[in-house]
Amino acid sequence: MKPIHHSKTPRYLLQLTIALLVLAVLAACAGDNKGNNGVTPSANPPTAPGEADKKDDTPAEGGRIEGGNAVVIVPQDPDYLDPHLAVAAGTTEIMFNVFEGLLKPNEKGELYPAIAESYEITPDGLVYSFKLRSGVKFHNGNPVKAEDVKYSYDKLAGTDTGKPLNNAFASVAGIEAPDESTVVIKLKENNSSFLTALTAAVIPKNYADSNTKPIGTGPFKFKEYLPGQRLVVEKNENYYVSGIPALDKVEFRIIPDQEAAFLTLKTGEADIYPRIGTEKLEELGDSFQAVSGPQNLVQVLVYNIAKKPFDDIRVRQAINHAINKDELIQGVAIGRGIKIGSNLSPIMQQYFQEGLEDLHAYDVEKAKTLLAEAGHADDISIKLSVPSNYAFHVSTAEVIAQQLSKVGIKVTIEPVEWAVWLERIYKGRDYEATIIGFDGKLNPYDILNKYLSDSPNNLFNYNSPEFDKALKATVTEVDAAKRTELFKQAQTTLAKEAAAVYIMDPYLNVALKPKLGGYKQYPLYVQDLSIVYWTK
Amino acid sequence: MFVTRRMLTLVLTLFFVIVLTFLAFRIIPGNPAHAILGMEASPEQVAELEQKLGIGGPLHQQFFSWISGVIQFDFGQSLRFSEPVLGLIASRLPVTFSLAIMSLLLTIIVAVPLGIAAARARGKAVDLIISIGTQLGLAIPSFWSGIMLILIFGLLLKWFSVSTYVPWSENIWLSLKSLTLPAIALAIPQIAIVVRYLRTTMLEQIGEDYVRTARSKGLKNSSVYYRHVLKNALIPVITVVGVNFGEILAGSLVIEQVFTLPGMGRLLITAIGSRDFPLVQGMVLLIALIVITVNFIVDLSYRWLNPKIR
Numbered sequence: 001m002k003p004i005h006h007s008k009t010p011r012y013l014l015q016l017t018i019a020l021l022v023l024a025v026l027a028a029c030a031g032d033n034k035g036n037n038g039v040t041p042s043a044n045p046p047t048a049p050g051e052a053d054k055k056d057d058t059p060a061e062g063g064r065i066e067g068g069n070a071v072v073i074v075p076q077d078p079d080y081l082d083p084h085l086a087v088a089a090g091t092t093e094i095m096f097n098v099f100e101g102l103l104k105p106n107e108k109g110e111l112y113p114a115i116a117e118s119y120e121i122t123p124d125g126l127v128y129s130f131k132l133r134s135g136v137k138f139h140n141g142n143p144v145k146a147e148d149v150k151y152s153y154d155k156l157a158g159t160d161t162g163k164p165l166n167n168a169f170a171s172v173a174g175i176e177a178p179d180e181s182t183v184v185i186k187l188k189e190n191n192s193s194f195l196t197a198l199t200a201a202v203i204p205k206n207y208a209d210s211n212t213k214p215i216g217t218g219p220f221k222f223k224e225y226l227p228g229q230r231l232v233v234e235k236n237e238n239y240y241v242s243g244i245p246a247l248d249k250v251e252f253r254i255i256p257d258q259e260a261a262f263l264t265l266k267t268g269e270a271d272i273y274p275r276i277g278t279e280k281l282e283e284l285g286d287s288f289q290a291v292s293g294p295q296n297l298v299q300v301l302v303y304n305i306a307k308k309p310f311d312d313i314r315v316r317q318a319i320n321h322a323i324n325k326d327e328l329i330q331g332v333a334i335g336r337g338i339k340i341g342s343n344l345s346p347i348m349q350q351y352f353q354e355g356l357e358d359l360h361a362y363d364v365e366k367a368k369t370l371l372a373e374a375g376h377a378d379d380i381s382i383k384l385s386v387p388s389n390y391a392f393h394v395s396t397a398e399v400i401a402q403q404l405s406k407v408g409i410k411v412t413i414e415p416v417e418w419a420v421w422l423e424r425i426y427k428g429r430d431y432e433a434t435i436i437g438f439d440g441k442l443n444p445y446d447i448l449n450k451y452l453s454d455s456p457n458n459l460f461n462y463n464s465p466e467f468d469k470a471l472k473a474t475v476t477e478v479d480a481a482k483r484t485e486l487f488k489q490a491q492t493t494l495a496k497e498a499a500a501v502y503i504m505d506p507y508l509n510v511a512l513k514p515k516l517g518g519y520k521q522y523p524l525y526v527q528d529l530s531i532v533y534w535t536k
Numbered sequence: 537m538f539v540t541r542r543m544l545t546l547v548l549t550l551f552f553v554i555v556l557t558f559l560a561f562r563i564i565p566g567n568p569a570h571a572i573l574g575m576e577a578s579p580e581q582v583a584e585l586e587q588k589l590g591i592g593g594p595l596h597q598q599f600f601s602w603i604s605g606v607i608q609f610d611f612g613q614s615l616r617f618s619e620p621v622l623g624l625i626a627s628r629l630p631v632t633f634s635l636a637i638m639s640l641l642l643t644i645i646v647a648v649p650l651g652i653a654a655a656r657a658r659g660k661a662v663d664l665i666i667s668i669g670t671q672l673g674l675a676i677p678s679f680w681s682g683i684m685l686i687l688i689f690g691l692l693l694k695w696f697s698v699s700t701y702v703p704w705s706e707n708i709w710l711s712l713k714s715l716t717l718p719a720i721a722l723a724i725p726q727i728a729i730v731v732r733y734l735r736t737t738m739l740e741q742i743g744e745d746y747v748r749t750a751r752s753k754g755l756k757n758s759s760v761y762y763r764h765v766l767k768n769a770l771i772p773v774i775t776v777v778g779v780n781f782g783e784i785l786a787g788s789l790v791i792e793q794v795f796t797l798p799g800m801g802r803l804l805i806t807a808i809g810s811r812d813f814p815l816v817q818g819m820v821l822l823i824a825l826i827v828i829t830v831n832f833i834v835d836l837s838y839r840w841l842n843p844k845i846r
Contacts (some may be wrong), residue, residue: 077617077806079572087581088574167578211618227617227624228806229701229798256806257793263686264796269700389809419566419811427570427582456579 046110048241049520049531064517068534069249071270072527073261077227077254082210083201084155084165089439089525093274094252096526097233098139099201099216102130102149102183107520107528109442111195115144115202115217116183125190125478128198132181137238138204139221146177151205153185153198168197190476192483193443219245219530228254239530246518246533258391265511272519273511274527277391278334281509288511294338294347295508296440296523298447299393301384301400301501303433306461309376310432316498318370320360322407323400329504332395336507342491343438343448345505347523351444353488356495357502367407381410383432385425388415392506393435400435429459437506440524444487445474451490451499460499467493542835546828553824554817558599561813568615568811589615602817612814616807621818624803629822631799632792634704634711636784638719643726644777650727651734651773656761658739666731673728678787682721682794689717701797718795722787726780733776737769744768771841778834782827 078091083099086092104114113119117133136144154160157169164170171194173186187194204215214222219241220233231252235245253270255261262280265273265288281290301323303310310316329337338346341356371377382404386397394415401411416425416434425431441447448471449455453463470489477483495502512519518531569585570577577585605612611621654666689695696717702710741747742765750760789801796802800819807815 079574080618087577088572089576163580226627226798227619228628228802253796255796256802257796259683260794260796263683263690267686267690267694267697269697417566417809419568419571419809420564422570422575423567424565426575427579457575 046106046108046112048104048112048114048244049107049528063536064246065534065536066246067248068246069251070247070272070516070529070532070534071251071253072272072274072529073255073264073270074231074252074527075254075256075258075261075275078225078231080211081214081222081225083203083214083216084152085211093525093527094231094233095201095214095216096218097220097250097529098214098218098222099203100218101199101202103195103198105199105442105522105524107522109523111199115149116198125192126187128185128187128194130183130185132183133240134181136217136240138217139215139236140204141238142204144202144217145180145205146183147180148205149183149202150175150177152202153200156197156200166197166200168194168200190478192475192477193445196443196446220250223249230254233529241530245530247529250529268513271513271516272527272532274508276509276511278336278507278509281511282334284511287514289514289516291510291512291519291521292336292507293521294345294505294523295521296345296347297505297508298340298343298345298438299337299396299435299503299506300343300438301396301433301435301503302460303382303500304429304431304459304461305463305499306429307432309374309380312374312376313498314370314374315376315380317360318367318374318407319404319409320498320501321363321367321370322409323403323501323503324362325357325503326362327403328396328399331399332392333504333506336509337504338507339504340502342495342502343451343500344444344487344491345523347505348442348444348447351484351487353491353495356491359495360498364406371407371409378408380408381412383412383414385414385416385421385431385434387418387421387434387436389418390437393437396503397435426457426459429461434459435503440522442523445471448487448490448494451494462494462497462499464493464497464499467497467499538839539836542832546832549828550821550824554603554821555599557817557820558602561811561816562595566811568813571810572616602814606818606821611818614807614812614815616810616812616815621814624815625800625818625822628798628800628803630703631701631797632785632788632801635715635719635722635788635791635797635799636781638715639722639726639784640777640781642719642723643730643780646723647727647730648734648770648773651731652738652761652766654731654735655738655742663735666735670728670731673724676724678721678725679790679794681724682718682791685717685721686795714797718788718791718797721794722784722791725787726784729780730773730776734769734773737772738765741765741769771838774841775834775838778830781830785823785827 074090074094076090078086078094079088080086080091081095083095086095100114102114102116102119103111106112113133115132115136116130119128119130121128130149132144132146132149138144138148153169153172153175156164156166157172157175158164159172159175171187171189171191173188175186176184178184201216203210207215219236219239221236223232223234225231231254233250233252235248239245253264255264258277261270261273262276264270265276266284281292284290301319303316303319305311305316325339329335329339339357340346341359342353344352346352368377371380384397384401386393388394397413401413404411421434425434438447438450450457451460451462451464451467452458452471453468467490470486470493474483474486477486494500508521510519510521515535516532517535518533520528520531522528567586568589569582573581573585602612609622613619614621614624617624650666654663657663690697696713701714704711747760747765750764788799789804791797792799792801793805800823804816804819806812807819
């Protein structure tokens with residue numbers, strides 16, 4: 001390796017260079033596809049992405065080709081093929097193409113009826129009645145009947161065992177199938193976000209081989225899975241949306257090493273590389289098309305509030321003032337990121353509280369004053385533990401260390417292996433500070449609930465009665481406007497109390513071969529291949 | 537007598553390797569259930585998975601139940617892939633093995649002529665060039681030369697495919713194409729070692745009495761080299777090649793990442809990252825067994841080639 005001469009170069013420049021050199025991996029963490037609460041105030045009802053396409057897009061220039069194959073690079077193996085066991089985000093990313101629920105999210109994050117054709121909710125919010133779409137078939141050729149839906153959701157709700165497999169189904173009192181095409185779900189109490197749970201996969205009744213030969217109703221059917229190599233899906237000829245999918249076969253190729261993934265793309269052996277690092281994207285130049293946009297990921301610097309000196313709000317505010325988010329966005333994300341001020345990305349328009357990003361504007365003097373007031377003028381040293389597999393967070397840590405040193409805070413960076421991060425930092429809360437990304441869910445409750453004082457995932461050790469009250473009230477609030485107001489209140493509380501340093505929503509970059517059309521980014525951790533097609 | 541003694545040390549070594557990996561993986565932090573489920577899992581889901589995976593219970597109990605399984609050729613289930621460990625290894629072993637054999641062959645084919653040439657041209661320009669080449673070969677890490685090979689032959693010239701692995705059974709020609717670059721990357725440092733070693737041993741042999749005798753018989757220079765010197769000089773080289781087999785296996789762990797080959801190396805790294813204890817233990821045991829066996833065979837052939845040691 002080349003020796004790096006940095007005797008005359010300022011440390012900051014060196015670190016920036018390192019930041020630029022390392023491949024940025026965004027999209028930490030997991031996520032499942034819980035949609036928004038379904039109350040979408042829009043004149044047009046949400047539709048499937050392909051259907052919307054037919055209405056407002058003329059076919060891309062050169063014309064759409066039916067058929068063809070595509071290779072998509074994914075960084076990891078799925079955890080389980082069985083949709084009712086799978087938890088990891090990387091699995092949803094792939095299997096979104098294979099499984100569907102009664103409802104499905106589209107690229108705007110709205111829910112539209114998939115297996116269901118229509119639904120009604122009683123005014124008290126306790127009874128949901130679904131009419132199933134006719135002609136929907138499983139990949140094994142059998143038509144989808146109400147009892148299949150009942151079977152799938154009973155399993156998730158744990159009707160027999162009493163232990164729900166999926167917490168979103170915990171409020172279910174009972175599921176009935178009065179006839180072949182009607183499903184009625186009764187809830188124990190009103191739950192404003194229950195509709196999002198109904199994106200969960202429907203599988204054939206009593207089907208036991210889901211983990212080896214998964215069968216769903218999605219636009220693609222599962223073909224084969226070779227651990228560590230690839231997962232292949234094939235076109236579902238019987239898909240109920242006409243003209244979808246266009247591709248005959250999609251291979252998800254599993255390449256954990258980013259350098260190797262990049263080379264695979266460059267040699268033309270892969271067609272789509274989601275989550276490619278920003279510098280790599282620039283390096284590709286014009287030979288590939290790039291899709292880049294906010295991804296509903298919240299990158300935060302988390303400090304352990306249960307530990308001194310972070311229990312002092314003045315110290316937390318000082319750290320917020322000392323961190324220059326604009327510099328981080330320019331330096332680490334090369335401009336591809338949106339500044340945030342609380343734990344919600346602007347992509348969540350409806351619920352997003354504006355104006356928080358500069359609540360603690362970059363101000364070194366103010367930070368110093370606050371630290372002096374707190375009696376920590378020059379004596380704070382922080383061990384910043386970063387998950388080493390996320391180069392993007394590691395680069396961020398390097399710049400932050402530099403920024404904090406300007407206010408007299410000494411930062412030591414400790415790279416931590418992902419498995420250790422999960423156990424020690426995330427679950428064990430044994431750390432001083434860390435950097436992580438919290439990602440893509442459409443229901444703001446599912447994003448913010450980790451700050452509840454009794455949440456098992458409250459790694460912040462954040463405890464605010466004000467926040468708890470606001471967020472818990474959203475669950476049973478039936479009035480949409482009031483609910484939104486409560487979510488905004490919760491965000492404001494987080495920002496004011498400096499629960500963490502909210503840095504940015506780094507863009508999700510996707511590199512595609514120039515002849516691919518139709519690709520759309522979701523505000524969720526999914527790759528929708530059903531709407532992708534080749535052009536001449 | 538020799539064979540039984542060696543067999544005994546072989547078994548003992550394996551046992552220590554097993555105990556060490558077993559303990560090491562229990563001591564380092566990280567929990568397979570967390571690693572599989574990621575950030576979204578609830579504590580109940582984690583607890584349930586832990587129970588399902590059977591990773592609770594006292595250490596010695598876990599150890600003995602695993603060992604007794606191994607004796608019956610049951611290596612258990614992979615935690616990460618929910619598949620039998622042996623099946624996973626069996627699907628990966630051919631890749632790594634083909635890669636190792638190919639780079640071993642490459643090493644011998646390239647290194648032996650170069651070593652002889654360097655010895656014969658001692659002190660001349662050819663010797664110097666080879667010496668510089670081997671110096672470079674030793675200094676360049678194989679992952680870097682791998683990336684360079686991809687850039688030059690995969691991206692610029694497009695002679696080889698870079699990340700599409702084709703097994704031998706499907707198409708020999710394509711398989712060869714997909715393995716050539718990684719095999720070269722792996723072979724480069726090995727070639728450098730063998731060339732240097734062969735050059736030294738040949739020069740040593742040339743000073744021996746039997747060479748003077750052969751020359752005085754009136755043999756031509758070339759037949760002295762090929763019939764007498766090389767034969768004797770190759771004996772220590774075989775040992776080096778044997779020892780290097782282990783290094784090639786280790787190197788393939790890295791090179792498989794660079795070339796995205798679905799071999800043992802990638803499986804092992806995934807297994808370690810997700811704390812897949814049964815899979816890691818199974819693979820380490822197997823790799824250790826292979827390396828020890830190869831060394832054992834080398835030892836035997838060494839005795840067979842050089843009767844003086846018997």
